Amino acid sequence: MIETINIHKTFGENKVLQGINAQLKPGMNNLIIGGSGSGKTTLLKCIVGLHEPTEGEVLYDGQNFTNMDFVERVPIRKQIGMLFQSSALFDSMTVEDNIIFPLNLFTKMPRSEKIDRANFCLERVNLAGKNKLYPSELSGGMKKRVGIARAISMQPKYLFVDEPNSGLDPKTSILIDELIAEITQEYQTTTVVVTHDMNSVMGIGDHIIFLNEGKKWWEGSNKEIAHTDNPELNSFVFASKFMQAAREKL
Template sequence: MINIKDIYKTFGDNDVLKGISATFKTGKNNLIIGGSGSGKTTLLKCIVGLHEPTKGQVFFEDENFTEMDFEQRVPIRTQIGMLFQNSALFDSMTVEENIMFPLNLFTDQSMAEKRDRANFCLERVNLKDRNKLYPSELSGGMKKRVGIARAISMQPKYLFVDEPNSGLDPKTSILIDELIAELTVEYDMTTVIVTHDMNSVMGIGDHIIFLHQGQKNWEGTNKEIAHTDNKELNDFVFASKFMQAAKEKL
């Protein structure tokens, strides 16, 4: 479980986040949604420590992550898996080498143990025997799956995902969503996903936080979102569905 309390983030004169508090639940797909510029990715970066909040606190279980120095944060960071928007694979490394990268950094496992773990993770994301391929030889969906395999290589307690379906066709997007949801339950992770994809929201949104102009404007489940009378959320949902339908017609 992750708790964030009264998070503010300011860049110069720009107040990007304005007092956001929330609890992200273990074993659930926790989605952060909102329009462009609403603060979604900034909030994600504040939670994992890529940005320091201007004000507020982040707790992993009962540990105050915000008050820790770099060394104190290392044990928590080794329990975090991340899937970036563009997968962030190393072009000069093979699929296997990409997956083993966190293991090389944070473990003292033998090469045989690391290869076994890489093989397990590849098989789990349905990419068995793709070890020696390079990112340039992969499709967009395969890159996302390799990114997921790397993110779970350390058997994380916390998984952070930024726009997992960016650049993917609807069918592949559904497969990626389903894979993330399965792994969340399988590893009993606290999964936090930033997305603007309403298919993801309705498909796997166990717990949803809607940001509007840097503030938490609504919170609920994918079942509740269809019945809300929140104007800003309804405007976002309608616009998202309209844009998705328009893209599918092109």
Template sequence: MIEITDIYKTFGENEVLKGISATFHPGKNNLIIGGSGSGKTTLLKCIVGLHEPTKGKVIFDSENFTDMDFEQRVPIRKQIGMLFQNSALFDSMTVEENIMFPLNLFTDMSAKEKLDRANFCLERVNLKEKNKLYPSELSGGMKKRVGIARAISMEPKYLFVDEPNSGLDPQTSIVIDELINEITREYKITTVMVTHDMNSVMGIGDHIIFLHQGKKWWEGTNKEIAHTDNQELNDFVFASKFTQAAKEKL
């Protein structure tokens, strides 16, 4: 479980986050949504320690991550998996080498154990026997799946995902959503996803927080989102649906 309490983040005179509190539970798809500039990615970076909150606390399973120094944070960071928006694969490494990269950095596993783990992760994301391919030889969806395989290679307790469906066609996006959902439930991972994809929200959104102008404007489930009277959320939801419908007509 991850708890964030009264998170503020300021860059110079620009206050991006304004007192956000939330709890993210294991085995759930916890989604952060909102328009451009609402603070979604900044909040994600504050939770994982890529940004330091100006004020507030981030708690990982009762451990105050915010008050820790770099060395104290290492054990928690080893339990974190991340899938970046562009997958962030190393172009000069094979699929297999990309997946084993965190294992090489953070574990004392033997070469065989690392290879076995890489093969297991590849099979889990339906990319069996793709070990020796390079990122340039993969489709966008395959790159995302390799990114997921690398993210789960360390058997994380926490999975952070930034816009996983960016640049993907709708059908591939559904495949990625279903894979993240399956892994989250199977391993009871606390998954936190930033997304603007309403298909993801309605498909796998167990717990959703909607940010507006740096504040938590709404919180609920994908079932509740369809019946909300929150005007700003409705504007965001229906604008997203309209945009997708318009694209499909082109």
């Protein structure tokens, strides 16, 4: 389990996060949602250590990640898989080499075992045999799936996903959501997804945290979100559904 305790983050005079307390549980799709500027990506970056909180603590299974130095954080970072919004694949590397990149960084595994692991991960995301392709030869959905394959190459205990459906058509978005949910359940990862996609919220939102103006405004499941009387959340949900429907008609 990952726990955030009273997380604050400021940039100059800008208070982006104000006292976020949350528990992100294993075997669940923990979704962080909110409008632009609500602080959801900043919270994700504070949790993984890309930003240092101005105040507060992040705990990984009771270990105080915030108070650790770079070397002390390495064992936890080895257990983290990340899928970035842009997929962040290396254009000069093949699909196979992109997937084994974390294995090169963090393990002394022989190359033959790394390739076996890459093959397993590609099969898991339904891209078997695509090892020697380059990112420029892949569709947007395929790039996301390669990103997921790389994220799970280290068999992570914690999986972080930033806007996985950005730039994807609705059908491909559903496939990516289903893949994330399957991996979460199969490996019992603590999965944290930052998204504004209401299809993702309603489809895989086991545990949802809604941020508004840098504060935790609401918390619950996708079954509860439809019955909330929280006006800010209702406004976000309605606006998101309206804009999504409008885009699909274009």
